[in-house]
Amino acid sequence: MINIIVAIVTLIAAGFLLLWILRLSFRTWVERPKYAMLESDQRFRDAEKRKSERPNSA
Amino acid sequence: MKEHTSTMSHGALLIRSDKAVPRTEYDLIRWHGHAALITVLISALFGILVATKFNFPNFMGGHAWETWGRLRYNHTQGIFFGWLGNAFIAFCYYVTPRLTNRSVTSRRLGWTIFWIWNFMVVLPGWLLVCMGFSQPLEWAEFPIIVDVFVILAFLLMLVQFVKPFLRVPAGELYVSGWYIVGGLVFTTLAYPIGNLVPQVVPGAKGAAFSGLWIHDAVGLFVTPLAVAMAYYVIPAVTGRPIYSHFISMLGFWLLFFIYPLNGTHHYVYSAIPMSAQRGAIIASAYLGLDVILVVTNLLLSLRGSSGKVSSNVALRFIWFGVVAYLIVSLQGSMQAIMPINRFIHFSDWVIGHSHLAMIGFASFTAAGALAHIWSNMPGARYNERAMGWSFWLLTIGLSLMVIDLTAAGLVEGQLWVGRAPWIDSVRAAYPYWFTRILSGLPIITGFALFWVGLLTGPRNRAMLPSKSTELGEGIAASLEDDWRHDDTHGAPSILSYAFVIAFVAGFGFFVLSFVVLGIVPAMQLQAEVNRTAPHTMQRLTASEEHGRVIYGREGCAYCHTEQVRTISSDVQRFGAPTAAWETQYDYPQLWGTRRIGPDLSRENGLRTDDWQYAHLYNPRSTVPDSIMPGYSWMFSGNAAQPNVDARDLVAYVRSLGRERSLAGEAGGEQVDHGTAMEMSSSYGAHGVPDTRTRITVMGLDASTPIFSFAQSSDDDRLTHGKDIYAHNCSGCHGVNADGQGLAATVMHPRPIDLHCEHSSDAHLATVLWDGVSGSAMPAWRQLDRTDLEDVTGYVQSLQASVMNQSMTPIDLASAERIYSANCVSCHGADGRGNGPAAGALKPSPVNFHVRQPSQRRAWTVLNDGISGSAMPAWKNTLTPGQIRLLIPYVQQMYGKEEDGSHP
Numbered sequence: 001m002i003n004i005i006v007a008i009v010t011l012i013a014a015g016f017l018l019l020w021i022l023r024l025s026f027r028t029w030v031e032r033p034k035y036a037m038l039e040s041d042q043r044f045r046d047a048e049k050r051k052s053e054r055p056n057s058a
Numbered sequence: 059m060k061e062h063t064s065t066m067s068h069g070a071l072l073i074r075s076d077k078a079v080p081r082t083e084y085d086l087i088r089w090h091g092h093a094a095l096i097t098v099l100i101s102a103l104f105g106i107l108v109a110t111k112f113n114f115p116n117f118m119g120g121h122a123w124e125t126w127g128r129l130r131y132n133h134t135q136g137i138f139f140g141w142l143g144n145a146f147i148a149f150c151y152y153v154t155p156r157l158t159n160r161s162v163t164s165r166r167l168g169w170t171i172f173w174i175w176n177f178m179v180v181l182p183g184w185l186l187v188c189m190g191f192s193q194p195l196e197w198a199e200f201p202i203i204v205d206v207f208v209i210l211a212f213l214l215m216l217v218q219f220v221k222p223f224l225r226v227p228a229g230e231l232y233v234s235g236w237y238i239v240g241g242l243v244f245t246t247l248a249y250p251i252g253n254l255v256p257q258v259v260p261g262a263k264g265a266a267f268s269g270l271w272i273h274d275a276v277g278l279f280v281t282p283l284a285v286a287m288a289y290y291v292i293p294a295v296t297g298r299p300i301y302s303h304f305i306s307m308l309g310f311w312l313l314f315f316i317y318p319l320n321g322t323h324h325y326v327y328s329a330i331p332m333s334a335q336r337g338a339i340i341a342s343a344y345l346g347l348d349v350i351l352v353v354t355n356l357l358l359s360l361r362g363s364s365g366k367v368s369s370n371v372a373l374r375f376i377w378f379g380v381v382a383y384l385i386v387s388l389q390g391s392m393q394a395i396m397p398i399n400r401f402i403h404f405s406d407w408v409i410g411h412s413h414l415a416m417i418g419f420a421s422f423t424a425a426g427a428l429a430h431i432w433s434n435m436p437g438a439r440y441n442e443r444a445m446g447w448s449f450w451l452l453t454i455g456l457s458l459m460v461i462d463l464t465a466a467g468l469v470e471g472q473l474w475v476g477r478a479p480w481i482d483s484v485r486a487a488y489p490y491w492f493t494r495i496l497s498g499l500p501i502i503t504g505f506a507l508f509w510v511g512l513l514t515g516p517r518n519r520a521m522l523p524s525k526s527t528e529l530g531e532g533i534a535a536s537l538e539d540d541w542r543h544d545d546t547h548g549a550p551s552i553l554s555y556a557f558v559i560a561f562v563a564g565f566g567f568f569v570l571s572f573v574v575l576g577i578v579p580a581m582q583l584q585a586e587v588n589r590t591a592p593h594t595m596q597r598l599t600a601s602e603e604h605g606r607v608i609y610g611r612e613g614c615a616y617c618h619t620e621q622v623r624t625i626s627s628d629v630q631r632f633g634a635p636t637a638a639w640e641t642q643y644d645y646p647q648l649w650g651t652r653r654i655g656p657d658l659s660r661e662n663g664l665r666t667d668d669w670q671y672a673h674l675y676n677p678r679s680t681v682p683d684s685i686m687p688g689y690s691w692m693f694s695g696n697a698a699q700p701n702v703d704a705r706d707l708v709a710y711v712r713s714l715g716r717e718r719s720l721a722g723e724a725g726g727e728q729v730d731h732g733t734a735m736e737m738s739s740s741y742g743a744h745g746v747p748d749t750r751t752r753i754t755v756m757g758l759d760a761s762t763p764i765f766s767f768a769q770s771s772d773d774d775r776l777t778h779g780k781d782i783y784a785h786n787c788s789g790c791h792g793v794n795a796d797g798q799g800l801a802a803t804v805m806h807p808r809p810i811d812l813h814c815e816h817s818s819d820a821h822l823a824t825v826l827w828d829g830v831s832g833s834a835m836p837a838w839r840q841l842d843r844t845d846l847e848d849v850t851g852y853v854q855s856l857q858a859s860v861m862n863q864s865m866t867p868i869d870l871a872s873a874e875r876i877y878s879a880n881c882v883s884c885h886g887a888d889g890r891g892n893g894p895a896a897g898a899l900k901p902s903p904v905n906f907h908v909r910q911p912s913q914r915r916a917w918t919v920l921n922d923g924i925s926g927s928a929m930p931a932w933k934n935t936l937t938p939g940q941i942r943l944l945i946p947y948v949q950q951m952y953g954k955e956e957d958g959s960h961p
Binding site: 003005006009013016017020027029030031032033034035036037038040041043044045047048051052 | 078079082155156157159229230231232233234290293294297298299300302303304306307308311312315316319337340341344434436570574
C-alpha cells in the first residue's frame, strides 16, 4: 500500500513540476509568496524603526 | 520599462511600508526565548550526567531520582518540550504577524500557553519523572497526566497561531506558514496517538503506533518548525527571496506525505509485518530525496551570500543546521536499509544520529532563528561576540560527539555480529563514552554562551537600517516579473481554496498514515496472534506486572531490548526471534530501541534470583565490567534483603521468555515469509531456526562442550585465562578465587572456593558450558573457545591437589555403612550424584568421581551443609568420628572408572 502511495505522490509531484515548467502564470503565482514575505518583513522593520525614532520612544 | 517597473515595485514596497503593522508579542518572545535557554541548559546537564554514568556508573548513585533511566527520560523530554518547544513558540510569535499580517489570536492566551507549557508540562514532567511517574515510550516519557496538558497546549496553539493563517489566501501564504500550520496540526493529532494508544494497544501492535510517534515527533513537529525557521531567516538576513517557492512547496508536501510512513523503520526485522517494514524502508529512501530537494533549495537561496554566512551569526547557525539536515536525513535513509540496519541498529551509531538531528539540525536552526529575532527585537540586548563563541563551541562539541558515537556504533555492531561476549562491546565502548562526556562540555558551554548573548551586549535602541534600498536592488528584478504579471494576482479559483484543501488533505493523510502503518499492521498482527498464540498462554502475575511497571519506570528498556530480531546474530546470541503473540499482553510494549546491555527476552531460566538480586543491588558484583546503575534503594541495606520493588522486578525479568519456552517450537510459527527468507539466507540453510534448541550455528546447541583444554603451561595463556577470570568470574568467586566475591554473600549456594576442591577437566568444561542449574553459575557459551580453554586452564592451576588417604579395611567398611545409610539417596550408591532423589534436586548432588573436595572443604560441608542446596548439616546426626571417616571415603571415589578401579 505504501508503494502505491509513494507512486501516486511521485506522479502528482511530477505533474506539478511539469506545470511549473510549462505554465508561466502558475510559476508566477506559486513564486509570489517569497516576495511578499520579504516585503512584509521589511514593513515590520520599518515600522519598528519608526516607532523607536519617536521622541518619547525608549 | 525595466526601470519603470522597478520603481513601481519599489514604490509599492514603500507604500505598503507606510501601513501600520499588526502587533508582535515581543514579551512572549522574550519569555519563551529565555525559557528555552534555561531548559536547554538543564536538559544538557541531564545529558552530561547520563553520559557520565556510562563511565562512572556509581556517580550520583544510590537515590531513586538520580538513577540513569530517570535522568535519561528528562534529558530528551527537556530538549523536546523545554528547549525546542519554547524556541518554536517564540519563533511563531515573531513570524505569524509577518506572514499573515495579523496579530496572534490573543495575548492572554499567549501567557496561558506559556504557563501551561513550562509550568504544567516541562517542570512537572521533570519532577514527576524523578519521582518515578513516567511511561517507557521513546519521545513520550512524561506521564499521561502531563500529556493531557501537552495536548491542551497544542490545541491552544492551533487557536493562537493557526487561526491567523487560515485567513490568508493560499496563493499568498509563504512556505514557513505552511510548515507552521502543518507541524502544529499534525503534532496535535499525532501526539495522543504516540502517547496514549500504546497504553491500550499491546505489544507488537502498540509498537507499530509507537514507531509512528517516534518518527512523527522528529519529523512532524521538530522538522517542520525548524525548516520554517530556515526558510524565514535566510531571506530575511540576505534580503533576497528564496531560490524557488515552488520547490519549497514541493518539499513541504513530500515531507508531509512521506514522513508519517517512515515510523516502522525503527522496528526492522521485528514481528511487525514485513510488508509494513518494507513500505517504511521505501518511504525512508524517498524521504532522503525530498530532503535533498529542500536543502538544495535552501542552499541555492544562499548563493552569493557566503560573506553574510560568515559575518552574520544567525545565518551561520541556520547554514550549519541546513547542512546537518541533509547529512542526518541521508544517514537516516541509509540506516533504514536492511543490510545497514541489521548492523548498526541498537548501537551508539543511532545515538550519534539522533544528536546530529536534535542538535545539529534542530538546535542550530532554532538558535539561528532566536539569534535573528533577538538581533531585530526592539529593546533586546544582543551580544554577537558571545553568539560567535557559542556557535564554535557547539560546532566543536557536536562534531566530536557525532564522530565519536558513530565510530562507537561501528565497533559495537562489529562485536555484536561476531561471537564476542556482550560485555566485550561494553568494554570496547568505554573510551568512546568518555569522549562523549568531553564532547558534552563544549555543548553545554555553547548553550550557556548563547544565553549570555541574549542577555548582554548593546541594546537594540533602533532597528537595523532600513533595507528599502537594499530591497530595491536585491529583489527589484524578481519583483519585476511578479508585478509585470499583475493580472495573475487573482489565482485560479480552485487554488484560492488550496489552504482549505491542504488542511483537509493534511488531516486526511494523517488518518491514512495512521491506517497504513498503525491499523492495518495491527489487524494483521492480531490475526497472526489469534492463529499462533498458545491457548494456555498466561498473563503475568500481579507481582510480575508490578515488576514490569518498575522496569519501565527505571528506563530498563532503554538499555535492554525485549525483542530478538529475526537476524542471525540476534538469534545466535539470544535465542528465538520475538513472536507477536508473546507480546499480546504487554501494555505498553517494551521492545526498546537501544542495547547497552543484552536483550532480556529469553531471560527465563538463565539466572537465579540470587544472581539477579546481587546484580540489581550492585551490578559490578556479578559482572565486574558492567556499567549498569545499582538499584540499592530497592533493598534494605544489602542485596540479601530486597524490598517488594526488587522482588517484583526480578520476578518480571524471570518471566521474560517463559511462555515461549513453554510453547516450544510451535511458538515460532508466526515468522513472516519474508523474514524466513532473510533468516535462511543468513544461515545459508533452509528453514527458520526459530527456537533456541534448534540453533545450530557454531555448535551452541551442542550437549557437550565444543571446547577442550590442554594441560598447558603456557604462561601467556595462563595470563589470558586470569584476565578472563577477572572480567567474568571474580564478582562471585572473588578476586582471589576464594568464593568471597562481592556478590557471594547473597548467593545460595555460595560460589565455590576454587582452591578447595579438584575437578576433572570434563567437569570444569561442563560447568562452564552449561552453568550449574539451581545455582547462580550461568552458562558461559558466549565466551569464545580460546577464552574458555584459557580460563579453565587458569582455574585448574588454582585447584587443590588432594592426596587420597589410605583407609584400613575396617574404616572403609564403617565409612561405607555410614555413606549407605545417609548419603546414597542423593549421591547414589557409587557416589556419582545419581541417587533416587537426585533428579528433583537443584543443584544436583555432587558427583564425587569428577569432584574431589579438600579435607577442609569436606569437613565444613559435612558439618554445616550447603545453604541453598539440599545438602543438610550432619553435625547433629553424625559424630565427628563418623564425619572423619566419610571424608577419605568420598575423596577416594575421584577418578574411578565404572568398574570402581582407578585409571
